[in-house]
Amino acid sequence: MTALKAHYACSEGCGFTASLWDVVYRCPKCEGLLEVAHDEAALRAVPAAEWKRRFESRFATSRLPDGSGVWGKREWALPELPVEDIVSLGEGRVPLKPMPRMAAELGLSSLMLKECGVSPTGSFKDWGMTVLVSAVKHLRSRGTPIRAVACASTGDTSAALSAYAAAAGIPAVVFLPKNKVSLAQLVQPIANGARVLSLDTDFDGCMKLVQAVTADTGLYLANSMNSLRIEGQKMIAVELCQDLGWEPPDWIVIPGGNLGNASALGRGLDLLHTLGLITRRPRIAVAQAQRANPLLRSFRGGFQELTPMQAEATLASAIQIGNPVSYRRAVKMLRAFDGVVEEATESELANAAARADREGTFTCPQTGVALAAVEKLVAQGVMAKGASVAVVATAHGLKFADFKVGYHRGTLADVKAAHANPPVELPADLSAVRAALKDLG
Numbered sequence: 244m245t246a247l248k249a250h251y252a253c254s255e256g257c258g259f260t261a262s263l264w265d266v267v268y269r270c271p272k273c274e275g276l277l278e279v280a281h282d283e284a285a286l287r288a289v290p291a292a293e294w295k296r297r298f299e300s301r302f303a304t305s306r307l308p309d310g311s312g313v314w315g316k317r318e319w320a321l322p323e324l325p326v327e328d329i330v331s332l333g334e335g336r337v338p339l340k341p342m343p344r345m346a347a348e349l350g351l352s353s354l355m356l357k358e359c360g361v362s363p364t365g366s367f368k369d370w371g372m373t374v375l376v377s378a379v380k381h382l383r384s385r386g387t388p389i390r391a392v393a394c395a396s397t398g399d400t401s402a403a404l405s406a407y408a409a410a411a412g413i414p415a416v417v418f419l420p421k422n423k424v425s426l427a428q429l430v431q432p433i434a435n436g437a438r439v440l441s442l443d444t445d446f447d448g449c450m451k452l453v454q455a456v457t458a459d460t461g462l463y464l465a466n467s468m469n470s471l472r473i474e475g476q477k478m479i480a481v482e483l484c485q486d487l488g489w490e491p492p493d494w495i496v497i498p499g500g501n502l503g504n505a506s507a508l509g510r511g512l513d514l515l516h517t518l519g520l521i522t523r524r525p526r527i528a529v530a531q532a533q534r535a536n537p538l539l540r541s542f543r544g545g546f547q548e549l550t551p552m553q554a555e556a557t558l559a560s561a562i563q564i565g566n567p568v569s570y571r572r573a574v575k576m577l578r579a580f581d582g583v584v585e586e587a588t589e590s591e592l593a594n595a596a597a598r599a600d601r602e603g604t605f606t607c608p609q610t611g612v613a614l615a616a617v618e619k620l621v622a623q624g625v626m627a628k629g630a631s632v633a634v635v636a637t638a639h640g641l642k643f644a645d646f647k648v649g650y651h652r653g654t655l656a657d658v659k660a661a662h663a664n665p666p667v668e669l670p671a672d673l674s675a676v677r678a679a680l681k682d683l684g
């Protein structure tokens with residue numbers, strides 16, 4: 244097989260290219276974001292059936308790195324990265340959970356959750372962070388002067404970066420908006436030994452600062468504007484199709500904040516289609532919280548330029564972003580996949596998450612936004628009855644325990660809890676217990 248190669252190219256098509264071993268995040272000519280350009284001719288030279296065979300055989304082992312959902316497909320991520328520089332915590336290979344009851348109630352042929360929160364740090368961010376931190380390990384081994392890795396975060400990126408950096412022995416700095424991440428998310432980077440800066444601003448303010456500080460120091464930027472992250476996250480799409488015997492569903496629904504993940508989903512599907520592993524292109528729906536919905540506003544205006552907004556506090560705090568860095572990438576992806584954008588109110592997202600929990604999940608509020616979007620798109624007839632739908636469930640609900648507790652206690656502001664299930668408080672008395680269970684038969 245021809246040796247596979249990849250390099251950076253400007254995603255705006257201005258012609259700029261660079262080596263993957265250069266420290267560069269944006270195109271210096273036009274300021275566009277970069278993408279990792281693979282040698283498509285060499286990838287195409289391998290028949291689709293051979294890619295499937297290779298990926299399936301690696302999927303069968305739990306030994307790392309082959310057993311990683313990302314590195315088991317390493318030719319499509321960073322083909323030239325030496326295996327000894329891979330920093331893996333066993334990311335990916337997560338369940339695709341069927342939701343037959345909710346599907347039947349909505350009139351869908353199937354509804355599935357790709358449970359990306361069942362992951363080393365509890366969110367999909369692990370898929371991309373393993374690639375970025377592995378690349379940094381390699382860069383340092385080549386003598387590139389990188390003192391530490393840094394990111395701004397709504398919680399989950401900082402958790403993933405801190406864990407992978409700790410595993411690699413690389414210092415990490417995380418910029419968090421004060422009081423805007425859950426306690427579980429805050430404690431993750433603390434536990435992993437990162438330098439945690441809790442800043443009196445929102446995510447967009449943290450993002451500005453981290454971009455400024457990584458522009459001229461030995462700090463390496465780990466946010467998803469760094470296209471190395473996208474190369475890992477695109478494997479969510481690949482694994483989802485693999486789970487379904489390389490038959491994509493009719494729709495894939497994904498919550499969107501900074502829009503890196505939505506862009507990665509499109510990249511993965513594009514590659515699968517180009518290389519012939521899938522023959523049909525699914526449609527994509529991006530779901531936003533109504534209180535942080537710049538993409539939705541742009542969509543309704545026919546994708547005129549993005550108007551950044553002040554994102555308001557939402558229960559879906561991980562997508563409380565008003566100025567998404569990957570906006571242009573996401574629009575391109577939505578156009579290529581006949582995509583739509585939908586939004587969810589606080590009540591809609593909380594009730595959709597609780598409804599899914601009744602079927603055995605423990606759904607995070609961001610995934611609640613995506614599930615509420617499914618309900619609304621079905622009701623509008625955009626998603627046809629009988630369609631098959633997969634939702635990218637982005638984090639584990641345990642990271643958002645306050646949201647769950649508040650929901651079932653009925654204390655969440657602006658939420659009318661339709662599925663609240665508070666504990667029954669009783670004296671330790673047999674007849675009282677029997678009375679409380681009478682309706683169970």
Ligand SMILES: Cc1ncc(COP(=O)(O)O)c(C=O)c1O
Binds near residue numbers: 562638
């Ligand atoms: C749990 C969760 N869901 C969804 C998102 C949105 O992903 P993106 O910012 O790439 O749009 C994030 C991250 O910001 C997240 O942490």
